[in-house]
Amino acid sequence: MxxxxxxxxxxxxxxxxxxxxxxxxxxxxxxxxxxxxxxxxxxxxxxxxxxxxxxxxxxxxxxxxxxxxxxxxxxxxxxxxxxxxxxxxxxxxxxxxxNDIGLFFRSFATRDWESYDTTPRVIAITGSNGKSTTTALIHHILREAGRPTQIGGNIGTGVLSLDPAHDGEVVVLELSSYQTDLARALTPDIAVFTNLSPDHLDRHGGPGGYFAAKRRLFAEGGPDRAVIGVDEIEGRYLADQLAMAPSDDRVIRISSGLKLERFGWSVFARKGYLAEYRKGRQVAAIDLRDIKGLPGEHNHQNACAAYAATRALGLAPREIERAFHSFEGLPHRSQTVAEIGGVAWVNDSKATNADAAAKALTAFRNIRWIAGGLGKEGGIAALQPHLGHVTKAYLIGHSARDFALEIGQTPYEIAETMEQAVAHAAAEAQPGDTVLLAPAAASFDQYPNFEKRGEHFIALVRALQG
The missing domain is CATH 3.40.50.720 (NAD(P)-binding Rossmann-like Domain)
Structure with missing residues (x-):
């Protein structure tokens, strides 16, 4: 405590x-x-x-x-x-x-620190998608490197239930917009912004308020380093606001797709390779294609964010690469549950909005897609460009019929329940297919939360194994 x-x-x-x-x-x-x-x-x-x-x-x-x-x-x-x-x-x-986040930041440092050889640090991660995976991945890298570390916030332990910091410890916090919006103190040493997509808009009075809540993590405390995902205009705006010039290496721009060579410090992934650039020159590279715990472009963005944050702490590229390979991923986030008869079963129940589902849909081929639940504002029409690898959709829950109207020419059936969707997908899947649960919707019509939805999917898949 x-x-x-x-x-x-x-x-x-x-x-x-x-x-x-x-x-x-x-x-x-x-x-x-x-x-x-x-x-x-x-x-x-x-x-x-x-x-x-x-x-x-x-x-x-x-x-x-x-x-x-x-x-x-x-x-x-x-x-x-x-x-x-x-x-x-x-x-x-x-x-x-x-709120408790504000209390944490004003209470974390103590007089005991005067006797420490290395001052404890805080890395705080926010964004719409990927923040849990990024938080867990940073924590994993630090542990693998032998650095004392704790993880908490919106994932795992509440911030005030963490232990007082040890000498040289790094506390890694996932912070939601609900947490950053109200905290009266926000002073991380390294702050990470993954990306932005519409979410919680009623709670923040619209997209501007939602982004403003995320921005407070960077504007209120002035972190020593800011790791900013620049794949959306909001991230580019934020990076521009924080940097004094393109060469300002206090801001580390990250991307999964953009080639960022002209900045003081950048980390980006293209075609499955992560590259780190400093002052216009490449200084390191990692092949991400065979890292099972980080499939797809969205996880490559998470890898870039975690790489940048831990590099800012002084870890070596090869230390980080080794930790990437031992990272197993988080439950309900592109989690490979089983392979049965040549068919992969993947649980991405955390994909509760269209943007998160799009990232999952681009990570696999020959997809039998289980989607639906309590649809969010805006629906899933924006997913049509990402459905090229979908062999068939199995639509469940409250918004199943609405989703059917928004997926263009993609073959589908109204399965209603998870049981029916899994049974029908299992009966029709061929070797080489991936059965992907990426609902693009909230779970509250049928489950108390996305975790319970994912756990039900896992249990049904386990039952197929006998």
């Missing part, structure tokens, strides 16, 4: 008592704060009270007396589509609102 600094003897309110909320309350108490808490769920409040938390109904004006700050969980709206009533009340009263 990381005790929160600067809160001793203050009364701090915590809104939301899920995993991050409970961890935040404990970290505040460890820092000497008097913690009061509220959650909209009666059962959650009762459980928290049984665990010793003081529950205070923050919907009532009288209970705000003496409260010096409100710490809210990331999933609770603080601006769009409208603020939660408790957060709105804090604004009205002028009570500062923060």
């Amino acid at each position: 990381i005790p929160v600094q600067g809160v001793e003897n203050q009364t701090i309110a915590v809104l939301g008592l899920g995993r991050s909320g409970r961890a935040t309350a404990a970290a505040l108490a460890a820092g000497g704060a008097h913690v009061v808490a509220w959650d909209d769920g009666a059962d959650t409040r009762e459980q928290a009270e049984q665990q010793g938390l003081r529950i205070l109904d923050l919907t009532r004006d009288a209970h705000w007396e003496g409260i010096s700050a409100l710490i809210t969980s990331p999933g609770i709206p603080h601006l769009y589509p409208k603020p939660h009533p408790v957060i709105a009340k804090a604004y009205e009263l002028g009570i500062p609102v923060d």
